[in-house]
Amino acid sequence: MVVSEPHINYQRIEKAILYLEKNFRQQPELDEVAEHVHLSPFHFQRIFTEWAGISPKRFLQYLTVDFLKDALQKSKNLSDAAEQAGLSGQSRVYDLFTTLEAVTPQEYKQRGGITIQFGFVDTPFGKALLGTSERGVCWLSFIQTDGNALTSLEEMKTCWNNSVFRENEELVNDFAKRIFPSGREVPERQDAGKLHLFVKGTNFQVKVWEALLRLPEGSVTTYQTIAGKINNPKALQAVGSAVGANHIAYLIPCHRVIRKDGILGEYRWNAVRKKSMIGWEMARIEHS
Secondary structure, three states, X not given: OOOOHHHHHHHHHHHHHHHHHHOHHHOOOHHHHHHHOOOOHHHHHHHHHHHHOOOHHHHHHOOOHHHHHHHHHHHHHHHHHHHHOOOOHHHXXXXXXXXXXXXXXXXXXXXXXXXXXXXXXXXXXXXXXXXXXXXXXXXXXXXOOHHHHHHHHHHHHHHOOOOEEEEOHHHHHHHHHHHOOOOOXXXXXXXXXXXXXXXXXXXXXXXXXXXXXXXXOOOOEEHHHHHHHOOOOOOHHHHHHHHHHOOEOOOOOHHHEEOXXXXXXXXXXXXXXXXXXXHHHHHHHHXX
């Protein structure tokens, strides 16, 4: 896997977010944060602002407990209002952009494998492994290190065992451009062409993933809320396991599920990346 400039810049951004969080009481100045990531203040400010659309300090405000608690309540109110108005999940904007088809492990075993075209792509959140089949995007995982790239590839092959895997950088880069359009503008997803997802999981997991697809960009929710949405309010642990088992990161937005106390919690592809994704989306929605 080639380490690209966007991937290196994202690693710098992660490092800056961690530093700002660790030292938030001291309110470090831009020069201090830039020095920590080994960049000039001008270069660091440009990289971060191009990525987030806002300053590092403003970005950090999206990740505070009080802000996230307020965001949870707003998201719940919007969801309740939509349900009272009779809006189904299929009428949500995100569902117009992304559709999902599921095959259970038993069905997959009976049908046999599929052909998966894959490659490593640049995203706003670093390098990712993307896999797609004739039935839709079937894998997206984020990479932390070169060694992790090989691990991600093995995880995809284990998930989709018995399949044929063919590297196709050109094809997956075309998909990546649709998933992560350039620029800070929020695209009119319903006009951009649907992305079809092809997932492999238990019936319960698929219900959780379908509920995640109904979360609007820039919103957050809790495990309890997701459990309620699938009419299984006591299944919090099972919901958490299903969220962690999601094999199509970002498109099935498991990063938008946080704890009810406003703590962001862990994330399969790095807890700092989860913070980056939530803040990035909130900034994108607020400043679009």
